[in-house]
Amino acid sequence: MDEHGDAAGTAVRTGPGDSGRTPVKYYQVGSFAVGNRLVALEQRTVQADPERSNALTSGHRACQGCGEALGARYVLDAAMRATGGKVVAVNATGCLEVFTTPYPETSWQLPWLHSLFGNAAAVATGVAAALAATGRDDVRVVAQAGDGGTVDIGLACLSGMFERDDDVLFVCYDNQAYMNTGVQRSAATPPGARTATTEAVGPDPGAPFGQGKDLPRVAMAHDIPYVATATVADLFDLEAKVETAMAVHGARYLHVLVPCPLGWQTASADTVRVARLATESGLFPVFAAVDGQVTSASRIRHRVPVEAYLRQQGRYRHLFPSEDRPGRPDVVARIQAQADANIARYGLLADGDGDGDEDGTRPPGSGVAGSGVAP
Amino acid sequence: MLRQLEGSRAIAEAVARCRPQVVCAYPITPQTHIVEALGAMVKAGELAPCRFVNVESEFAAMSVAIGASATGARAYTATASQGLLYMAEAVFNAAGLGLPVVMTLANRAIGAPINIWNDHSDAMAVRDAGWVQLFAESNQAAVDLHLQAFRLAESLSLPVMVCVDGFVLTHAFERVDLPTAEQVDAFVPPFVPRQVLDPDHPVSIGAMVGPEAFEEVRYLGHVKQLRALEEIEVVAAAFVDHFGRQGGGLVQPYRTEDADVVIVAMGSVLGTLEDAVDAARDRGRRVGVVGLTTFRPFPADALAGAVSGARSVVVVEKAFSTGLGGVLATDVTLALGGRTGVATVVAGLGGRPITQASLTGVLERACDGTLEALTFLDLDRAVVDRELARMDASARSGPSAENILRDRGERARGPR
Numbered sequence: 008m009d010e011h012g013d014a015a016g017t018a019v020r021t022g023p024g025d026s027g028r029t030p031v032k033y034y035q036v037g038s039f040a041v042g043n044r045l046v047a048l049e050q051r052t053v054q055a056d057p058e059r060s061n062a063l064t065s066g067h068r069a070c071q072g073c074g075e076a077l078g079a080r081y082v083l084d085a086a087m088r089a090t091g092g093k094v095v096a097v098n099a100t101g102c103l104e105v106f107t108t109p110y111p112e113t114s115w116q117l118p119w120l121h122s123l124f125g126n127a128a129a130v131a132t133g134v135a136a137a138l139a140a141t142g143r144d145d146v147r148v149v150a151q152a153g154d155g156g157t158v159d160i161g162l163a164c165l166s167g168m169f170e171r172d173d174d175v176l177f178v179c180y181d182n183q184a185y186m187n188t189g190v191q192r193s194a195a196t197p198p199g200a201r202t203a204t205t206e207a208v209g210p211d212p213g214a215p216f217g218q219g220k221d222l223p224r225v226a227m228a229h230d231i232p233y234v235a236t237a238t239v240a241d242l243f244d245l246e247a248k249v250e251t252a253m254a255v256h257g258a259r260y261l262h263v264l265v266p267c268p269l270g271w272q273t274a275s276a277d278t279v280r281v282a283r284l285a286t287e288s289g290l291f292p293v294f295a296a297v298d299g300q301v302t303s304a305s306r307i308r309h310r311v312p313v314e315a316y317l318r319q320q321g322r323y324r325h326l327f328p329s330e331d332r333p334g335r336p337d338v339v340a341r342i343q344a345q346a347d348a349n350i351a352r353y354g355l356l357a358d359g360d361g362d363g364d365e366d367g368t369r370p371p372g373s374g375v376a377g378s379g380v381a382p
Numbered sequence: 383m384l385r386q387l388e389g390s391r392a393i394a395e396a397v398a399r400c401r402p403q404v405v406c407a408y409p410i411t412p413q414t415h416i417v418e419a420l421g422a423m424v425k426a427g428e429l430a431p432c433r434f435v436n437v438e439s440e441f442a443a444m445s446v447a448i449g450a451s452a453t454g455a456r457a458y459t460a461t462a463s464q465g466l467l468y469m470a471e472a473v474f475n476a477a478g479l480g481l482p483v484v485m486t487l488a489n490r491a492i493g494a495p496i497n498i499w500n501d502h503s504d505a506m507a508v509r510d511a512g513w514v515q516l517f518a519e520s521n522q523a524a525v526d527l528h529l530q531a532f533r534l535a536e537s538l539s540l541p542v543m544v545c546v547d548g549f550v551l552t553h554a555f556e557r558v559d560l561p562t563a564e565q566v567d568a569f570v571p572p573f574v575p576r577q578v579l580d581p582d583h584p585v586s587i588g589a590m591v592g593p594e595a596f597e598e599v600r601y602l603g604h605v606k607q608l609r610a611l612e613e614i615e616v617v618a619a620a621f622v623d624h625f626g627r628q629g630g631g632l633v634q635p636y637r638t639e640d641a642d643v644v645i646v647a648m649g650s651v652l653g654t655l656e657d658a659v660d661a662a663r664d665r666g667r668r669v670g671v672v673g674l675t676t677f678r679p680f681p682a683d684a685l686a687g688a689v690s691g692a693r694s695v696v697v698v699e700k701a702f703s704t705g706l707g708g709v710l711a712t713d714v715t716l717a718l719g720g721r722t723g724v725a726t727v728v729a730g731l732g733g734r735p736i737t738q739a740s741l742t743g744v745l746e747r748a749c750d751g752t753l754e755a756l757t758f759l760d761l762d763r764a765v766v767d768r769e770l771a772r773m774d775a776s777a778r779s780g781p782s783a784e785n786i787l788r789d790r791g792e793r794a795r796g797p798r
Contacts, residue, residue: 093581108586108589115586129437132437136433137403137451161440
């Protein structure tokens with residue numbers, strides 16, 4: 008473990024709550040995503056390893072720039088490395104299931120089971136129970152679903168798996184709507200966003216304010232051993248959190264923000280950039296929690312107004328002025344207020360300046376514990 | 383060994399002897415005693431290394447069973463009524479994936495109006511799901527069918543549902559011959575999964591299948607069901623060899639030789655029917671009864687053979703298809719080559735007792751040729767007519783079930 012932490016001797020992860028972000032600063036490119044060639048071999052991502060498992064191999068039919076495909080590849084290969092290749096994956100219905108298994112082909116190079124849309128967590132429980140009952144305790148279980156299969160139709164099974172503390176890592180690839188069926192609103196769709204069922208029309212265009220579920224906090228309320236969020240903008244962090252999760256037994260939850268070029272109406276080349284703006288604006292807090300308490304949060308290095316994030320995406324186009332509409336600065340201001348609240352809740356700014364001088368990792372016990380579960 | 387047991391306890395003991403590895407449970411009357419007993423056995427360590435999972439819904443129960451079975455564990459659950467419908471999506475899924483889950487269905491009516499008592503609406507609602515569906519006539523049959531269910535499921539790689547009449551059987555104390563663990567071990571071999579999630583041999587299970595292959599996959603399911611017709615008889619014969627008694631198979635004819643009228647039915651009503659047939663025979667009526675032990679796959683040839691000499695066939699069933707008529711009767715008619723004159727008697731809905739007196743009336747009318755094509759046994763048509771009149775008289779006549787219940791209550795109290 009700790010291929011890209013121990014060797015440097017500066018980012019040793021002592022517990023499951025620590026962020027695994029590498030201490031190396033990539034100011035040269037302003038990105039965490041393209042830094043592999045700048046670090047020593049032993050610090051590079053699992054994905055940079057030519058011997059990686061390629062659990063989700065090439066040839067699948069995801070859209071160009073699919074954040075979910077990127078996230079799933081990193082998650083599963085990291086899980087494979089952490090377990091010596093002993094992983095069974097359970098998949099909910101959704102894009103990830105459809106684009107990876109067009110019959111009779113499959114992109115999965117690990118044992119993989121798809122049953123239904125809403126039952127991935129329960130199926131994974133069954134897999135874990137069977138492994139325990141048949142004496143194969145070395146094999147671990149990862150369940151995966153989109154935000155619909157997690158926060159909406161899959162929530163009952165997920166909550167059951169959490170409260171029983173079944174030995175499953177459940178990964179939500181959150182692209183904030185039902186993309187597979189044509190971009191309809193889910194309970195993870197953010198306010199103001201246009202979807203096919205929250206059109207950008209009428210006095211309150213886009214998804215309504217005051218609705219939706221914050222699943223990482225719902226997961227934390229179950230007091231499970233490990234809850235973390237991540238994005239495809241920081242793949243070191245994503246891999247490290249998977250590694251941390253696989254070192255723990257019991258119910259674990261990883262919520263990964265994965266931009267969707269189709270649904271977000273972004274350029275395919277901008278997936279990582281948009282995900283980074285989501286975190287740098289404070290709209291998507293990246294943190295980890297152990298036993299229901301926040302233990303670390305990734306600090307914002309270059310804070311940006313939410314407008315910088317929103318303007319990248321066609322789903323928010325109606326919020327900004329153009330020839331035929333005045334724009335909705337009031338709605339943008341409400342979204343900014345949400346970002347500000349996240350920043351305050353998780354302590355996302357380094358001493359309030361956000362100028363990027365910190366390494367982006369807040370140490371455990373630095374005052375944010377507990378704030379993650381405050382209403 | 384012979385014991386005096388509640389049906390649920392006997393089923394739990396039979397399932398336990400089959401060495402399940404994952405049992406998942408969600409409470410619903412009237413199956414709850416079964417999983418309670420299994421839960422206690424697992425907790426006491428008697429079924430080690432079996433895992434008992436208290437799930438949050440029937441949908442999760444079948445989903446856990448799916449995951450466990452696909453991982454190579456012998457998986458069992460039990461449900462009834464609303465629970466079966468709540469898990470319906472996963473019921474179809476288990477069959478489509480070809481996973482040999484065994485489930486007890488303690489047959490119970492489906493609401494609304496909510497009703498906890500026995501009929502077969504639940505089993506009929508999933509008749510097209512792709513499961514093998516067996517019906518127990520008695521608690522002894524329930525035990526015997528469960529022993530065969532695991533062997534059948536695993537040899538066919540198909541899920542098997544053992545249907546047991548709720549309360550009538552699950553809560554009845556009867557003498558039951560329970561085999562020893564050694565006998566069951568000799569009869570039910572260890573589970574060798576046809577497909578299994580194994581990191582050393584990774585496979586994808588549950589892939590997307592489009593129009594280019596879906597029909598073939600579905601047809602394979604049909605072929606497997608047809609093979610099950612043969613396998614059920616093979617397993618039933620093996621059962622006789624191992625345990626020295628009959629207990630299984632496709633159909634059970636009773637006094638059908640030379641019978642002019644043959645009743646077809648499933649489940650616990652068969653005992654009452656056999657008594658009614660005996661009494662009718664004593665009166666010189668040439669009647670018999672055929673019990674269907676296997677409902678899916680439908681034993682068309684076996685049934686046709688059993689009723690071939692009959693002048694008329696009467697289906698007594700505890701369910702019906704609203705707007706059409708009998709469910710089982712439709713299958714029977716089809717199996718008999720579209721034969722006309724198959725009469726349907728819908729009986730026992732929502733736990734209404736099916737008495738020998740009422741069945742005797744059915745037999746007499748059938749022998750006399752006066753039995754209507756569709757009969758609702760012991761129906762109180764007057765209260766239905768009163769409700770119809772209320773509905774015609776007022777656009778806001780209120781909730782029908784409550785109105786009918788009140789009318790029945792007034793009838794029971796008599797004139798004031």
